[in-house]
Amino acid sequence: MTTHARVRTPGTVHVRARAAWRPVVVTAAAVGLFFLYLRQSGSVGVSSDGASIVLQARAVLHGNLLLHNWRVADVSFGTTELPQYALIESVLGLGAWVVHVGAAMTYTLLVLLAGWLAKGRATGQAAWARALLAAGVMVAPQLSATQIVLLSPDHTGTAVPVLVTWLVIDRVTPDRWKPARWVVPLVIFVVLTWTMIGDSIVLITCIAPLVLVVLTRSCPGLVRRGERPASRWYELSLAGAAAVAGGLGSAAPRLIAALGGYQQAPVESDTTVAALQHQSWVTLQAVLELFGANVYNARPAIEVVFAWLHLVGAIAVICALGLALSRLYRFQDLVISVFAVAIVVNLGAYMFSAHALDILGAREIAAVLPLGAVLAGRLLAEPLLAAARPQRKAKRWLWPALGVIAAGYLGTLGYGAARPPAPPANQALAGWLVAHGLTDGLAGYWQANSTTLASGGRVQVSGVTLASDGELVPYEWEADDVNYDPSLRDATFMVAGGPGQLPWAQSAALRTFGPPKRTYSYDGYTIMVWTSNLLSRLGHPGLV
Secondary structure, X not given: XXXXXXXXXXXXXXXXXXXXXXXXXXXXXXXXXXXXXXXXXXXXXXXXHHHHHHHHHHHHHOOOOOOOOEEEOOOOOOOOHHHHHHHHHHHHOOOOXXXXXXXXXXXXXXXXXXXHHHHOOOOHHHHHHHHHHHXXXXXXXXXXXXXXXXXXXXXXXXHHHHHHHHHHHHHOOOOOOOOHHHHHHHHHHHHHHHHHHHOOOHHHHHHHHHHXXXXXXXXXXXXXXXXXXXXHXXXXXXXXXXXXXXXXHHHHHHHHHHOOOOEEOOOOOOEOOOOHHHHHHHHHHHHHHHOOOOHHHOOOHHHHHHHHHHHHHHHXXXXXXXXXXXXXXXXXXXXXXXXXXXXXXXXXXXXOEOOOOOHHHHHHHOOHHHHHHHHHHHHHHHHHHHHOOOOOOOHHHHHHHHHHHHXXXXXXXXXXXXXXXXXXXXXXXXXXXXXXXXXXEEEOHHHHHHHHHHOOOOOEEEEEEEOOOOOEEEOOOOEEHHHHOOOOOOOOEEEEEOOOOXXXXXXXXXXXXXXXXXXXEEOOEEEEEOOOOHHHHOOOHHHO
């Protein structure tokens, strides 16, 4: 009996050795990026927006899975960042660090997923070039964009399940695995339904663009020659799964409320065209901000230099988007077409919305960053490799230019991580309240949940607002109704002045509760203290 041993050539061993090192390199890069992003996130204090999700995560950990008695914002993040926060909180405990760790984790995932999706099915140098270009475009957020992409949940994290959805579509295809014809649409339905429950912006960033592109590609006259009808039916099944997910996901908040869970505020649909010129300018700045290239918002000089270098990445994405739109129905690659349409739809909806009033509104188009990075990787990496070949004249200047740009991006990353840490909002107030034994009270929204979190839960500060009759009522936004029940809680103080407080607070408190027993001034704050339970004298929120 003759056996044939497999011959291992030096080349084969070398290729296997390189393949074995790839996961190590990627893991090391991911860990390094996570800690750099964690440092940059920590340079901005956590406000009541992030604190609200952390407090909701605490409620979930205590068994309140549907957030019974909670009134959440117009976006709940209940299936996106909230489970993530609950997991982090179960390990690290209650504190502002939950927001920073979650933000760093989310952005690291986005960078890795964008690079992975940009790679597609390419191999060798092309695969690395695609992945590195996509990841490179995102790798170093501008310092001023920290609170948009590296802080509280604000649509950035919703891009994670979107990219996961497209990884499934891109990698698990019927030509490679026949059951994909029914498995992939089912996965898409489940993931997008789950995501829609937490953040309906996925309608704009994934569901509507997918449906629009697939329906248009299926129209007679736009179908590519030689394409089999089976492939069109497969794409239609993906679009159908996404459309059903959008419908069920949009109805989910009402179903959750009917089951006794949280009540979600209605999503604002205000649009305005009166200030279109201003909104167009804000949209341009928002895009530059996301790609780290907002030269109009950069101070001091070093940040201006970093922003100008980041313009290269923004221009690359714009070129890739233009190329994708010019050949929208010529690409076999569904990812390219849908991502191009998603970017246009997201930017158009933002420009005509009331969100395009200042630069912080860029959170509404956060998905443009990873979508644009993937487009750049898929469409521009291989032409750049071709231009860098030894026989091309561009090689003389291309590699030095890329080196300068890469150094600028890495410099931006290090610069952001080197910023000193900032305490949570109202940390000083929380410490003072704990020291004086004041454990239950009221304040405006921006001082309420943030102070509760900054105290580690030792103090409960509930938000109030001004009613039409001039008295105080519960603020039904990111609030637990239990905190306003006088039979369960005993609120005895009101923070009536200080950073983030509204000018009417002190006069409204006097009108609602009468003269306080004591009034303290501390570090710019005014704290009014009574001997009775203030909750029994709060008005009804329906008067707002």
